[in-house]
Amino acid sequence: MQIIDRLYKEVEEKGFACVGLDTSFDYIPEKNKESKSIHEAIFDFNKEIIDATFDITAIYKLQIAYYESYGIEGMLAYRDTLAYLKEKDLLSIGDIKRSDIAASASQYAKAHFEGDFETDFITLNPYMGMDSIEPYEEYLASGKKGVFVLLRTSNPGANDFEVLKTDGEELFFKVGDKLQELNEKYVGESGYGPVGFVVGATHTKEVEEIRKRYKNNFFLIPGFGAQGADSLNVHKLLNDNNGGVVNNSRGVLKAYMNYEDGADNIGKYAREAVLKTREDILKNEDL
Numbered sequence: 001m002q003i004i005d006r007l008y009k010e011v012e013e014k015g016f017a018c019v020g021l022d023t024s025f026d027y028i029p030e031k032n033k034e035s036k037s038i039h040e041a042i043f044d045f046n047k048e049i050i051d052a053t054f055d056i057t058a059i060y061k062l063q064i065a066y067y068e069s070y071g072i073e074g075m076l077a078y079r080d081t082l083a084y085l086k087e088k089d090l091l092s093i094g095d096i097k098r099s100d101i102a103a104s105a106s107q108y109a110k111a112h113f114e115g116d117f118e119t120d121f122i123t124l125n126p127y128m129g130m131d132s133i134e135p136y137e138e139y140l141a142s143g144k145k146g147v148f149v150l151l152r153t154s155n156p157g158a159n160d161f162e163v164l165k166t167d168g169e170e171l172f173f174k175v176g177d178k179l180q181e182l183n184e185k186y187v188g189e190s191g192y193g194p195v196g197f198v199v200g201a202t203h204t205k206e207v208e209e210i211r212k213r214y215k216n217n218f219f220l221i222p223g224f225g226a227q228g229a230d231s232l233n234v235h236k237l238l239n240d241n242n243g244g245v246v247n248n249s250r251g252v253l254k255a256y257m258n259y260e261d262g263a264d265n266i267g268k269y270a271r272e273a274v275l276k277t278r279e280d281i282l283k284n285e286d287l
């Protein structure tokens with residue numbers, strides 16, 4: 001089974017939640033840091049979140065900057081969290097947003113699809129062109145790995161470049177069309193291929209057009225929760241609730257902070273936040 005078909009199946013069985021393990025050291029309660037290294041404290045926190053949510057989460061996304069910023073200790077926590085997910089037969093996205101000339105991109109592919117930092121999917125930035133994406137193709141062709149390429153990002157600055165018109169259309173559509181060609185070479189049983197798109201749910205205008213145009217591309221949808229995206233946009237991007245995964249990072253990791261007994265129940269409140277994310281999006285079914 002191709003990795004994208006496996007993700008599709010996870011979504012069908014567990015729902016579309018993607019829990020973002022963007023674990024800042026500041027999010028961890030003081031008492032959970034006492035007499036622990038940074039590596040241990042971050043890993044233990046992640047483990048608690050994973051253990052409390054794995055049956056309702058399709059995939060986990062680790063934003064690598066949160067780990068790199070703590071140097072070797074942070075990267076040990078990154079490595080161990082990925083290993084823990086693998087041990088539990090859970091899927092992972094390394095949110096690394098890489099982009100470089102082909103020679104260097106090949107090394108990124110090796111670094112994140114093999115060895116200590118191996119993940120099932122990684123995120124890529126396409127704006128250096130197709131030769132910066134091609135080195136990943138051998139992994140996509142194997143059926144074992146997938147990528148999510150930035151298409152329409154959730155940040156306000158997304159409007160600086162992504163929507164600039166070229167030949168009468170927004171630049172991001174040009175990018176999407178090129179990547180769609182690559183994706184179509186490897187479409188699996190689910191009807192989706194291994195080249196997914198990152199589509200932020202914060203932009204209302206184009207969601208329907210994007211979903212309609214890129215039928216075989218699975219979406220990684222950030223922006224719901226702390227960035228305030230509209231749940232109806234998310235619902236439209238999801239394509240009958242199984243054409244993508246919805247990321248929530250801070251909304252899940254920091255959920256415990258809203259409760260007096262939170263520090264003793266990090267997992268419990270993270271789980272409630274995942275269920276609430278799902279509920280908020282599914283309520284659009286009736287509209």
Ligand SMILES: O=c1ccn([C@@H]2O[C@H](COP(=O)(O)O)[C@@H](O)[C@H]2O)c(=O)[nH]1
Pocket residue numbers: 020022063095152153154155198199200222223224225226227247248249250251
């Ligand atoms: O367009 C994009 C692409 C990636 N992200 C990443 O998703 C999460 C969002 O975190 P929240 O705390 O749920 O806001 C984070 O890792 C970003 O780096 C994005 O937000 N938008």
